Amino acid sequence: MNISYRHLRAFIEVAHSTTFAEAAAKLFLTQPALSSSIKKMEAELGGRLFKRNTRNVSLTPEGEALLPNALRLSRDWDNTFSDIQNLFAMAKGQLTIAAMPSFAESHLPSLLREFHHKAPNINLRVVDVVMEQVVQEIRNGRAEIGFTFEPEHKEGLEFESLFTDHFVVVASVEQAAKFNNMASWQQCLNFPLVMMNRGSAVRKWTEAELLLHGEPNIVAETGQLATLGKLIKSGLGISIMPSICQQQMEALGLMALPFSDSSSGTLPCDKEPCDRGPSDQAPLCKRVGLLRNERRGLSVSAQTLWQLTTERYTSKKDVC
Structure with missing residues (x-):
């Protein structure tokens, strides 16, 4: 069926007007152009929508049945494109x-x-x-x-x-004192370790690095960073984690220790600080x-x- 939004608007304006001339003026159309649109719509639908005489125009019963649906379709059309315009303008969404x-x-x-x-x-x-x-x-x-x-x-x-993160050792104040402010992978093997769950990428990366230097003693694991911090604070063990977590760990009263060869914390650059040899002091960075x-x-x-x-x-x- 070849009925357009233009035909729909023409039908609605004529339905709300007393004459074709009045409706044509509202739509900024000539009266013959409006009459042509209505006739095409009637031809597509298979019957007359308006009763016409020399003085006024009114809806047929079929036109009256169509009007509420035409109004709904017109509102839906307008609202749809208004919503899209708002999305493009970030006015809503x-x-x-x-x-x-x-x-x-x-x-x-x-x-x-x-x-x-x-x-x-x-x-x-x-x-x-x-x-x-x-x-x-x-x-x-x-x-x-x-x-x-x-x-x-x-x-x-x-x-x-966006940036490169250097992993750090996180420990309680008492445990951190044994590192002399700097950490090495070998030193970490001397402490019990609490880690993220085995399925996490952080666990995979840190455990693989530890295994290059010996056998880690992992005594607990968890899926939540906050829980990990509480376990460290209790003295259960130390952990190795991205320095992006440092703020959260320090809020718990824990210490974050860099590896000896590490630059401090996160590096906001796209260079290659992670290209390193198997040094015991070299940081893990991602x-x-x-x-x-x-x-x-x-x-x-x-x-x-x-x-x-x-x-x-x-x-x-x-x-x-």
């Missing part, structure tokens, strides 16, 4: 992002504050989950942007590095960055957050 808890706590608040200043009408939904789930949220399209360590398998994903599904386009609001984030960290890359 929702942006879902996924972030590792460590990034969500330390870096994300200031980023989202700045984004909210630019797009105050966008509702933000933050999914704070472990790295592996961040990747899944992006792959499955449940989140548009992820903040995570660089995945080992990036097929179908786009990763943009890139942290933005993640998106390269098969899906970003919404305007997601593009804005992506650009805002990359510009902020790009401005720091000359400090390496």
Whole structure:
């Protein structure tokens, strides 16, 4: 059926007018053009929608039956395109992002504050989950942007590095005193270790590094960073974790110790600080960055957050 939005609007205006001339004036059309539109619509539907005489025009019973549906379709059409315009203008909408808890706590608040200043009408939904789930949220399209360590398998994903994180030893004050302010992998083997669960990438990376130097004594594992901190604080053991977690650990009264060959904390650069030999003092380091599904386009609001984030960290890359 070849009935357009233009035909629908013409029908509604004539239905709300007393004459074709009045309706034509409202639509900024000539009367013959309006009459032609109505006749084409009637031909498509198979019958007359209006009763016409020299003085006025009125709806037939079929026209009266059509009018409420025509009004609903017109409102739906207008609302649909208004909503899309609002999305493009960031006047409304929702942006879902996924972030590792460590990034969500330390870096994300200031980023989202700045984004909210630019797009105050966008509702933000933050999914704070472990790295592996961040990747899944992006792959499955449940989140548009992820903040995570660089995945080992990036097929179908786009990763943009923001900074490089140097892992640190986290210990209670009493345990930290035995390190003389610097750590080595060999020293870590002299302490009981509490670690993230075996399925996590952080556990995989740290355990693999420890095994290069000996046999680690892992006495407990957990899936929550906060629980890990409480276990360390209790004196159960030490842990090795990204320095992006340092703020959260220090809030618990714990100490973060760099490895002897480590630069301090996170490095906001795209160079290659992770290219290192098997030194006992060399830090473990991994890139942290933005993640998106390269098969899906970003919404305007997601593009804005992506650009805002990359510009902020790009401005720091000359400090390496």
